[in-house]
Amino acid sequence: MFDGLKDRLNDFREEADEAVEEVGEDQETEEPRERSDGTRQEPEEQDGDAEIEEGDGEDDGEGDEEEEGGLRAKAKTLVGERAFIIEEDDLEAPLQDLEMALLASDVEVDVADEVVEGVRESLVGEKKHWRDSKNELIDDALREALVDVVDVDGLDFDSYVRDTDKPVVVVFTGVNGVGKTTTIAKVAKRLEDDGFSSVLANGDTYRAGANQQLSEHADALGKKVITHEQGGDPAAVIYDAVEYAEANGVDVVLGDTAGRLHTSDDLMNQLAKIDRVVDPDLTVFVDESVAGQDATNRAREFNDAAEFDGVVLTKADADSAGGAAVSVARVTGKPIVFLGTGQGYDDLREFDAEGFVDELLEQRE
Numbered sequence: 001m002f003d004g005l006k007d008r009l010n011d012f013r014e015e016a017d018e019a020v021e022e023v024g025e026d027q028e029t030e031e032p033r034e035r036s037d038g039t040r041q042e043p044e045e046q047d048g049d050a051e052i053e054e055g056d057g058e059d060d061g062e063g064d065e066e067e068e069g070g071l072r073a074k075a076k077t078l079v080g081e082r083a084f085i086i087e088e089d090d091l092e093a094p095l096q097d098l099e100m101a102l103l104a105s106d107v108e109v110d111v112a113d114e115v116v117e118g119v120r121e122s123l124v125g126e127k128k129h130w131r132d133s134k135n136e137l138i139d140d141a142l143r144e145a146l147v148d149v150v151d152v153d154g155l156d157f158d159s160y161v162r163d164t165d166k167p168v169v170v171v172f173t174g175v176n177g178v179g180k181t182t183t184i185a186k187v188a189k190r191l192e193d194d195g196f197s198s199v200l201a202n203g204d205t206y207r208a209g210a211n212q213q214l215s216e217h218a219d220a221l222g223k224k225v226i227t228h229e230q231g232g233d234p235a236a237v238i239y240d241a242v243e244y245a246e247a248n249g250v251d252v253v254l255g256d257t258a259g260r261l262h263t264s265d266d267l268m269n270q271l272a273k274i275d276r277v278v279d280p281d282l283t284v285f286v287d288e289s290v291a292g293q294d295a296t297n298r299a300r301e302f303n304d305a306a307e308f309d310g311v312v313l314t315k316a317d318a319d320s321a322g323g324a325a326v327s328v329a330r331v332t333g334k335p336i337v338f339l340g341t342g343q344g345y346d347d348l349r350e351f352d353a354e355g356f357v358d359e360l361l362e363q364r365e
């Protein structure tokens with residue numbers, strides 16, 4: 001999963017690692033050092049922003065004897081630590097490559113910019129002390145910048161279902177062909193594993209075969225499915241499912257909807273009517289991770305037309321690029337709730353932003 005993105009992030013880490021110059025304490029204060037373009041930088045040029053992070057005070061490096069003595073004394077306390085000189089010039093090429101890598105992985109352009117700027121902000125500074133390796137400094141900057149865009153507060157599906165009055169009504173939106181129906185079946189299985197009953201409702205009354213498709217999943221899982229004739233009113237189907245749930249003590253209603261209608265007005269009208277008639281607790285947008293930038297664009301469009309609460313990205317197991325997973329939460333302001341990770345009913349993974357980013361960065365040679 002997301003192997004292409006992992007490789008590209010790894011390339012950046014290695015490139016940045018090489019670009020960051022490591023020096024000892026003596027060199028830091030007394031010797032000129034070489035820039036990436038081969039020119040020499042004198043120590044006093046560094047002084048504006050060249051504070052040693054801890055214990056260096058406000059000294060500008062050209063002070064009197066007393067100050068120099070103080071510096072030396074403080075430097076002694078830093079024995080055993082290493083210092084890293086990180087200059088914008090040195091990072092320019094790796095950061096440009098990072099931006100290209102993110103774009104090549106289908107990360108949305110503004111999100112890619114934000115990640116790159118986040119890394120730049122964390123790393124650029126004349127000197128930094130680090131007790132551990134410079135790899136860690138770079139990894140932490142990248143991790144933080146990625147978590148910043150991926151981690152969006154919002155829906156925790158499991159606790160929402162647990163804590164909300166029953167029946168909880170969840171409506172799934174998104175274009176056809178992305179695995180929406182399979183996702184509804186997977187969610188039904190997950191709920192059952194957590195001790196919650198569910199009923200499925202086929203609100204996709206536009207597509208021939210949709211009833212049969214959802215019914216097959218319902219049969220396989222031993223779930224009740226509510227359907228109407230093709231061409232019927234989607235809101236009426238979901239309403240019937242809510243009535244069924246209320247009458248039978250079913251915990252959760254999972255409603256499918258038709259995908260892309262002809263215009264966003266049609267889409268909005270359909271969802272607005274479902275809102276009026278059944279007032280769903282949650283609306284979840286489903287798209288396929290493998291669609292990359294298209295999935296991100298559709299998510300934005302759907303959210304603009306009819307705001308949703310969270311996102312499921314299907315087919316993450318088949319997605320090497322990972323751009324949609326990195327971008328969609330930032331672009332919509334709504335969290336990814338689950339990743340679809342295969343064709344089986346158990347192939348639904350709760351999405352955890354920090355865990356996802358850690359996984360992206362764990363591949364280190």
Ligand SMILES: Nc1nc2c(ncn2[C@@H]2O[C@H](COP(=O)(O)OP(=O)(O)OP(=O)(O)O)[C@@H](O)[C@H]2O)c(=O)[nH]1
Binds near residue numbers: 175
């Ligand atoms: N590898 C993989 N395949 C998936 C995943 N989710 C769904 N699929 C497959 O994608 C295909 C389409 O899924 P469906 O749920 O039938 O998608 P759909 O018919 O477009 O459903 P709607 O979106 O409701 O129209 C099926 O073969 C699914 O098994 C996933 O997470 N990983």
